Amino acid sequence: MTTTHTLDVPGARLHYEVRGAGPLLLVMGAPMDAAAFAPLADALAGDHTVVTHDPRGISGSRLDDPEQDSTPDLRADDVAAILDDLGAESADVFGSSGGAVTGLALAGRHPGRVRTLVAHEPPLLKLLPDAGERIAVIDDIVEAFHREGIGAAWMKFMAAAGFDVGGDDGGPTPPPGEPSEQDLANSARFFAHEMRDTSCYEPDVDALTAGAARVVVGIGAASGGLITYRTSRALAELLGTPPVEFPGDHGGFLGQPKEFAEVLQKVLTGEV
Template sequence: MTSVHTLEASGVRLHYEIRGKGPLLLVMGAPMGAGAFAPLADALAGDHTVVTHDPRGISGSVLDDPEQDSTPELRADDAAALLDALGAESADVFGSSGGAVTGLALVARHPGRVRTLVAHEPPLLELLPDAAEQRAKVEDLVATFHREGLEAAWKKFMAGAGFDDGDDGAPAAAPQEPSLQDLANSARFFGHELRATSLYRADIDALKSGPTRVEVGIGADSGGLETVRTSTALADLLGRPPVEFPGDHGGFIGHPAEFAEVLRKTLSGA
């Protein structure tokens, strides 16, 4: 059974959903919302209280100012507000793609609120040796969106990130027949979220010295994705080998049960 809630946070009405019973686990993406994680949340609900939400400005989480950019810091504060609303001092956190970046910001900004963070393929381009080139690509993507529209921006994004045409793991859904909400979410991704998320500078010292155990996840089938490079770089800096998860960047979509089992083991430290 899933219960649906709304939280008034800083400049946003956050849509969130609760499933299951057991230790608290926040599952988050960016810009992917609660719907994308529903199969994974269902697979985990037998032994966890799983909370998913739409990140600010996406789907059901409506901003007071639609032109406000979505930053990892703002989204981390939203996650902390969710913990407060749930009456929870701390929780485990699973974040994928931009949601993994949110999780890293949450650990740094709110020490002690996260027990274990599993950061699945965070796109931390600033960790790469060719970071300057990556910054230029991000700026070009944003400019392409404003100049040529969503279709051109998505095509360039998918090619640059290393996705094949058949992959379902892009960090925001680009369906063949998008709804008006899909189009709005994609426009927010390119216009107000991509730059701050992919160019976020992780506080490695805070991640290593704080009380939170941070694990980095990489999809077994992610192959030549840029997020494999960024995730490997983060794992190296943290001094912990990455955990292999089923599937690719969106493995939780195609293999929710198998993905959930690896996540359980990772959270338990097994």
């Protein structure tokens, strides 16, 4: 059974969901919402109390000021507030992509609240030797969004991330299906108010290595051509810990939730 909750935090009202029983595990993305993680959460709920949420400004988590930017630190404070609302002192955390960046901010800003953090492919561009070039690409994507719209921005984003976006004629391949109004709203918020702050975040490595939290970096088995493969390897090297391979690529939990959950459970129990 899944229960839904709302929580007022400074500047927003958050939507979060709870399912399962056992040790507390937070599963999060950014900008991906709770619904995107439902198959993974269901696969984990037999052994854990799994909490998913919509990041502020995304789907069911509404903002007082729709123009407010979404920073990793602000999202981390929201997650700490969810822990408070649950009456939980600490939890294990799995974050993917921007959610991994949120998790890193949470572990750094709120010592003692995170037991094990699995940071799956955080897009930390400032850790790369060509950071300046990569951030310039991010700025170009934001400009494309304002100038040409969501579709053009997504195509530039996917190409910059390392995904194959070429059709048979060498042109871009549009994503399958028609996006909902909420999908479009989430995308607009991502490009206008979230992507740059997330991509340019610099984790406090000293706090992460000195803190009580165990930090594990996850990398998709099929992510070798992606920019997040490089950023994940860079983070693991700074932390002095080997990365753990997960099924699939950047979104492996979407296509293989059961297999992904099995690896995650092994990481959380210390088998990996």
